[in-house]
Amino acid sequence: MSATDLAADHANDLTPGLIAALRPVLAAESAAEAAACGADPRDLEQAVWLRLLERLGADGPPPDPHRWLRGAVRAEARRVRRRDRAERPWRHEPADDAEREPEALALTAVRRRALRDAARRLPGRCPRLLAALLSAEDLTYREIAGELGISQGSLGPERARCLACLGRLLTAEVAARRGRG
Template sequence: MTYDLVAALRPLLTAEASAEAHATGSEPGDLEQAVWVRLLERLAADGPPPDPQRWLRRAVRAEARRGRRTVRREHPYGAEPADDARPGPEQLALAAARYGLLREAVGRLPGRCPRLLEALLSPKDPTYREIAGELGISQGSLGPERSRCLGCLRRLLAPEVAAGGVRG
């Protein structure tokens, strides 16, 4: 009986949905689907409507009104939230954790390396001349010293970086 009702109503629903859908800004297929769901809910709760064609026309118009209300009330984002250039809380937390790991690893370096890399990572952005004066070494030896310290840091962080990656 349900199959016969659906088969009998299909052409009417297609025509009604096509006529109403363009006014709502939706696709006729979406409107049809919403009405089929309403019909199934109606069949489960109360059985078939006494006048199925009349019920179907009313259901199509009700769904079309609902669609128009939705279009008036919902406003699209200017851009997708995922496309926002600003970092979200998750990215900020991960960056803070990485920064903390980096600072902790710099503190474990040998010799002058912690002081040199702290100076290089300083938000004040000192020049090589200022760093050399602060550390009491020649400006010419900063490059090789920096290179040696970064190599030590790279070796120190290699197990942590390798463990954090997903493999497979």
């Protein structure tokens, strides 16, 4: 058995007990740091669990798990603060140019209407998520997550699934409209 396999087996043996011991500490630390950085505590928890699982697979459990956890929560909170400082909302959509030709504006309006109609036909939360993403209000991920009642960290994967579904729907519609031969 290699050293990597031995470390992985050791990590697997400790994972349930370690997770049970760290769960309340992580919840408390995440709640405290989330208030300071303006993040959802569940998003911080999710990010720290991911870091812990990556560490368990690579290096095994940390020597002092509680200390490591506090440091990991603070590091994630710093990452959220840096990201929030760097993000700037768009004032105007780059494609929205008031000086464009009327025909181009009409075609753009038709395409947007078709996109919104297709988005409304998607299953599950996709219609609400895409409506929020396409909103003229330029909502942040935090605002969208609050509106939909899901964690901010889940928006990216959910958005990817919805866009893939929308792409399949639109591809099928375009193929159905084209004549063959």
